[in-house]
Amino acid sequence: MERSSGMQNNGGCFSRGCGWIKSLPERSKAKIVECARKIKKLGQDDPRRVNHAVKVGLAITLVSLFYYSEPLYDGFGDSAMWAVLTVVVVFEFSVGATLGRGLNRGLETFLAGTLGFGAHHLAILSGEKGEPILLGLFVFLLATTVTFVRFFPRMKARYDYGLLIFILTFCLISVSGYRDDEVLDMAHKRVSTILIGGLTAVFVCICICPVWAGDDLHNLAATNIEKLGIFLEHFGVEFFRQPGEGESIHKASLQGYKSVLNSKNMEESLVNFARWEPGHGQFKFRHPWKHYLKFGSLTRQCAYRVEALNGYLNSDIKTPPEIQGMIQDSCTKMSSELGKALKELALAIKSMTPPSSASSHLVKSKFFAKNLKFLLSSDLCRGINLLEVVPAVTVTSLLFEVISYAEKIAEAIHELASLAQYENVEQEKPKLPEQGEMHQGANMDVHHHVVTIDQPPPVKPQNGSLSSSTTS
Amino acid sequence: MERSSGMQNNGGCFSRGCGWIKSLPERSKAKIVECARKIKKLGQDDPRRVNHAVKVGLAITLVSLFYYSEPLYDGFGDSAMWAVLTVVVVFEFSVGATLGRGLNRGLETFLAGTLGFGAHHLAILSGEKGEPILLGLFVFLLATTVTFVRFFPRMKARYDYGLLIFILTFCLISVSGYRDDEVLDMAHKRVSTILIGGLTAVFVCICICPVWAGDDLHNLAATNIEKLGIFLEHFGVEFFRQPGEGESIHKASLQGYKSVLNSKNMEESLVNFARWEPGHGQFKFRHPWKHYLKFGSLTRQCAYRVEALNGYLNSDIKTPPEIQGMIQDSCTKMSSELGKALKELALAIKSMTPPSSASSHLVKSKFFAKNLKFLLSSDLCRGINLLEVVPAVTVTSLLFEVISYAEKIAEAIHELASLAQYENVEQEKPKLPEQGEMHQGANMDVHHHVVTIDQPPPVKPQNGSLSSSTTS
Numbered sequence: 001m002e003r004s005s006g007m008q009n010n011g012g013c014f015s016r017g018c019g020w021i022k023s024l025p026e027r028s029k030a031k032i033v034e035c036a037r038k039i040k041k042l043g044q045d046d047p048r049r050v051n052h053a054v055k056v057g058l059a060i061t062l063v064s065l066f067y068y069s070e071p072l073y074d075g076f077g078d079s080a081m082w083a084v085l086t087v088v089v090v091f092e093f094s095v096g097a098t099l100g101r102g103l104n105r106g107l108e109t110f111l112a113g114t115l116g117f118g119a120h121h122l123a124i125l126s127g128e129k130g131e132p133i134l135l136g137l138f139v140f141l142l143a144t145t146v147t148f149v150r151f152f153p154r155m156k157a158r159y160d161y162g163l164l165i166f167i168l169t170f171c172l173i174s175v176s177g178y179r180d181d182e183v184l185d186m187a188h189k190r191v192s193t194i195l196i197g198g199l200t201a202v203f204v205c206i207c208i209c210p211v212w213a214g215d216d217l218h219n220l221a222a223t224n225i226e227k228l229g230i231f232l233e234h235f236g237v238e239f240f241r242q243p244g245e246g247e248s249i250h251k252a253s254l255q256g257y258k259s260v261l262n263s264k265n266m267e268e269s270l271v272n273f274a275r276w277e278p279g280h281g282q283f284k285f286r287h288p289w290k291h292y293l294k295f296g297s298l299t300r301q302c303a304y305r306v307e308a309l310n311g312y313l314n315s316d317i318k319t320p321p322e323i324q325g326m327i328q329d330s331c332t333k334m335s336s337e338l339g340k341a342l343k344e345l346a347l348a349i350k351s352m353t354p355p356s357s358a359s360s361h362l363v364k365s366k367f368f369a370k371n372l373k374f375l376l377s378s379d380l381c382r383g384i385n386l387l388e389v390v391p392a393v394t395v396t397s398l399l400f401e402v403i404s405y406a407e408k409i410a411e412a413i414h415e416l417a418s419l420a421q422y423e424n425v426e427q428e429k430p431k432l433p434e435q436g437e438m439h440q441g442a443n444m445d446v447h448h449h450v451v452t453i454d455q456p457p458p459v460k461p462q463n464g465s466l467s468s469s470t471t472s
Numbered sequence: 473m474e475r476s477s478g479m480q481n482n483g484g485c486f487s488r489g490c491g492w493i494k495s496l497p498e499r500s501k502a503k504i505v506e507c508a509r510k511i512k513k514l515g516q517d518d519p520r521r522v523n524h525a526v527k528v529g530l531a532i533t534l535v536s537l538f539y540y541s542e543p544l545y546d547g548f549g550d551s552a553m554w555a556v557l558t559v560v561v562v563f564e565f566s567v568g569a570t571l572g573r574g575l576n577r578g579l580e581t582f583l584a585g586t587l588g589f590g591a592h593h594l595a596i597l598s599g600e601k602g603e604p605i606l607l608g609l610f611v612f613l614l615a616t617t618v619t620f621v622r623f624f625p626r627m628k629a630r631y632d633y634g635l636l637i638f639i640l641t642f643c644l645i646s647v648s649g650y651r652d653d654e655v656l657d658m659a660h661k662r663v664s665t666i667l668i669g670g671l672t673a674v675f676v677c678i679c680i681c682p683v684w685a686g687d688d689l690h691n692l693a694a695t696n697i698e699k700l701g702i703f704l705e706h707f708g709v710e711f712f713r714q715p716g717e718g719e720s721i722h723k724a725s726l727q728g729y730k731s732v733l734n735s736k737n738m739e740e741s742l743v744n745f746a747r748w749e750p751g752h753g754q755f756k757f758r759h760p761w762k763h764y765l766k767f768g769s770l771t772r773q774c775a776y777r778v779e780a781l782n783g784y785l786n787s788d789i790k791t792p793p794e795i796q797g798m799i800q801d802s803c804t805k806m807s808s809e810l811g812k813a814l815k816e817l818a819l820a821i822k823s824m825t826p827p828s829s830a831s832s833h834l835v836k837s838k839f840f841a842k843n844l845k846f847l848l849s850s851d852l853c854r855g856i857n858l859l860e861v862v863p864a865v866t867v868t869s870l871l872f873e874v875i876s877y878a879e880k881i882a883e884a885i886h887e888l889a890s891l892a893q894y895e896n897v898e899q900e901k902p903k904l905p906e907q908g909e910m911h912q913g914a915n916m917d918v919h920h921h922v923v924t925i926d927q928p929p930p931v932k933p934q935n936g937s938l939s940s941s942t943t944s
Contacts, residue, residue: 038624039620042620042623042624043620049620049623050620052619052620053615053616053617053619053620054616056615056616056619056639057611057612057613057614057615057616057619058612060611060612060615060639060643061608061611061612061615064607064608064611064643064647067647067648068604068607068608078550078648081644081648084640084643084644084647085640085644088615088636088639088640088643089636089640132539132540135536135540136533136536136540139529139532139533139536140529140530140532140533141529142529143525143528143529143532143533143560144525144526144528144529145525147524147525147528147529148511148514148515148521148522148524148525151514151521152510152514164560164561167528167532167560168556168557168560168561171532171536171556171560172553172556172557175536175539175556176539176550176553261733261772261776262734262736262737264734265734265737300733301779304733304776304779304780305780305783307773307776308776308777308780308870308873311777311873373859376857376858376859376862377857377858377859377860381858382854382855382856382857382858383854383855384854384858385848385849385854386848386849386853386854386856386858386861386865387845387848387849388849389858389865390848390865390868390869391869393858393861393862393865393866393869394865394866394869394870396862397862397863397865397866398780398866401780401783
């Protein structure tokens with residue numbers, strides 16, 4: 001009995017094994033197709049990735065010419081290897097990152113080379129026995145000190161790679177100098193090849209389809225604000241939608257804002273890279289890149305509130321119909337106008353034009369907020385069950401907060417314009433109405449001209465203060 | 473007149489110049505003192521930084537012995553340089569990061585070396601003229617492909633450094649093989665010295681005051697939850713504090729949670745490092761490190777609500793006294809119990825013990841939440857001005873949300889325990905009361921025993937399921 005079951009087992013194993021082998025080509029094919037699909041998607045998501053890969057291949061092939069060409073090799077010998085090494089480690093995705101690494105590598109190699117040469121000569125003076133001891137002490141002290149300096153946040157942000165190279169070069173020059181008497185010649189060859197490698201990397205990076213970290217940072221700031229705008233534009237409708245009214249059509253686009261929540265690190269590294277970049281396109285050299293951190297911080301403050309709002313989209317507690325009927329219109333319009341304002345602000349950043357139409361949307365949004373406040377304090381809202389309106393009140397209150405942050409973002413855009421030294425900025429600052437300026441009306445449908453009667457329209461700019469024509 | 477003013481100007485410049493030179497020693501002294509203070513603070517904030525710096529110095533000095541010692545140098549010659557280079561680039565702050573880089577470097581050097589050697593031989597077959605062309609083609613294709621592969625998020629997270637080294641080694645071996653006929657000998661020497669360098673780095677990193685990324689990740693998860701707890705514990709009192717009641721004593725400690733908002737990147741890299749680490753202390757090899765991302769995500773969800781709550785601390789709209797008198801007690805206690813629960817959860821993670829007392833605080837917090845809901849729906853709250861209670865209602869609603877996330881965090885801790893294959897976990901899962909289980913009472917002062925009468929206390933563990941004794 002046991003033996004037969006054992007044989008059955010064996011037979012089962014065998015047939016499973018056969019099946020596994022037979023299905024191998026099919027599964028391999030499926031895996032290859034899946035892999036190809038992933039590669040295609042990666043390339044399609046950002047075609048600059050393909051360019052970058054080809055550029056790296058090209059730069060490395062260029063510097064490897066040192067080995068193939070007789071006259072070049074005769075000049076540098078084995079040190080030609082350092083050119084290849086430099087290209088591989090220096091070539092980064094964006095121009096700023098490549099320039100930062102290249103400058104760090106070049107400068108620190110030179111400094112550490114000089115210092116290493118000095119250490120080598122000092123060690124020689126101490127005699128044959130003292131030389132290795134003194135060299136070891138120098139290496140230990142310098143490596144320890146510089147490694148500690150790398151912990152300083154400011155050093156880490158901009159010069160981390162340079163400090164690493166500093167330790168590396170110092171050790172290599174001072175220590176290998178112990179064996180190689182022609183240390184000056186070696187240092188000279190090494191520095192030259194590193195320079196050549198670095199220059200090749202920078203040249204290829206800038207001249208063939210350059211990717212500017214500054215452009216990426218600028219677009220990131222705009223896209224993040226736009227994502228919040230898209231959420232808010234549809235939020236009101238989604239919040240008041242009854243369960244029976246069919247599925248939401250905006251569900252996917254509503255969740256786009258999630259990436260804004262964790263954008264801080266990316267933003268900071270882009271700022272660090274952008275600061276290495278020369279003037280390009282719409283941006284002058286010394287464009288106020290650090291100011292984008294302010295946008296980022298304000299945008300994330302908005303995003304935290306939006307994340308809290310998102311939690312109320314599928315709330316269990318439904319607002320009672322009489323209250324919903326009263327506040328739905330104002331609340332939906334406030335949210336939608338706020339969304340439009342943010343989208344306009346994003347557009348203003350992207351196109352580098354003053355955010356004039358955004359301010360009209362902000363004015364409308366603030367008007368509906370005022371309207372809602374009036375409704376909430378009116379007698380119509382007395383005598384209701386407070387628990388039933390908790391989600392509606394919370395959502396309204398959070399939207400008020402987002403409005404105040406949207407105003408701060410608009411201000412930050414104007415600050416950017418003045419920091420970048422554009423003219424006629426002050427007069428274009430959007431004149432937002434004060435709390436008391438707006439009239440209070442219940443459930444009014446406000447069109448643009450109603451608002452403009454109540455207060456002057458934003459001053460039309462005479463020449464685009466942030467327009468690309470003045471910046472380039 | 474003009475001349476005299478020019479002379480006065482010159483005199484002014486001169487005296488300013490003199491003053492500047494005179495004050496130079498003082499200012500230098502002040503700068504040095506400031507710098508020393510910063511260095512001291514950096515070391516005191518995390519004394520492991522000083523250890524790390526000394527360890528790096530030691531490891532580099534150790535491998536530079538290759539140059540000083542005659543028999544070692546005779547064996548490897550100039551390739552000894554690669555040992556120094558490897559230590560400098562492989563030695564990282566934590567064991568996981570060092571192991572990850574070391575393994576990446578070792579493995580990819582070996583793979584790329586083999587492939588480079590193969591490419592070199594293939595190129596030789598094509599004759600003297602074809603060799604450089606074929607080699608150039610190989611280098612271009614491989615560099616392009618591997619650079620593109622580095623864009624895959626999964627590759628970037630764990631093998632980015634290895635892929636860089638792969639390109640580097642392949643190019644160096646295959647290209648320098650064009651000149652150096654003893655390519656196998658060179659590859660062998662280079663791989664050996666890299667292995668020696670990598671092993672030295674790993675040895676020093678693990679054996680002298682090791683810094684485990686896993687420990688850091690574990691502590692980060694606990695500390696982040698604790699920071700939210702500290703905020704919530706004092707939030708209620710701060711929110712209802714009248715402007716005349718003196719300054720807050722908790723202002724600084726209340727803002728500690730801000731670092732939680734942007735903790736995602738740090739968490740992800742610590743998880744990647746921790747996964748390279750062998751078992752150590754309380755953690756087995758293959759500890760479910762990825763599960764900490766779940767903690768992190770839930771903690772940040774809490775933190776976003778806490779950030780929104782923080783915005784209401786200095787709200788302009790003050791809750792009317794009659795409403796405040798009614799809800800203040802419950803709201804303050806709900807927040808404070810919630811804070812205590814989070815602090816207990818943090819302690820449970822830190823000490824790896826089951827979060828039993830946390831669940832009693834959570835139960836109390838939920839009781840006060842129920843209490844508040846009852847109050848809000850009671851007749852006492854009818855007839856009030858809705859606008860005046862907007863901040864209070866919003867704060868209450870956000871606190872409800874935080875409670876539900878705190879419950880999820882408690883669940884995640886139990887999941888971690890079962891994933892780490894501890895025994896008797898199921899029976900310790902905190903039995904939180906259902907919505908209907910709790911009695912509704914207005915403004916009751918609830919002590920621990922009242923709750924425990926209402927529902928059974930959490931089952932006391934028979935042996936610490938997450939305790940260190942079972943894990944080590």
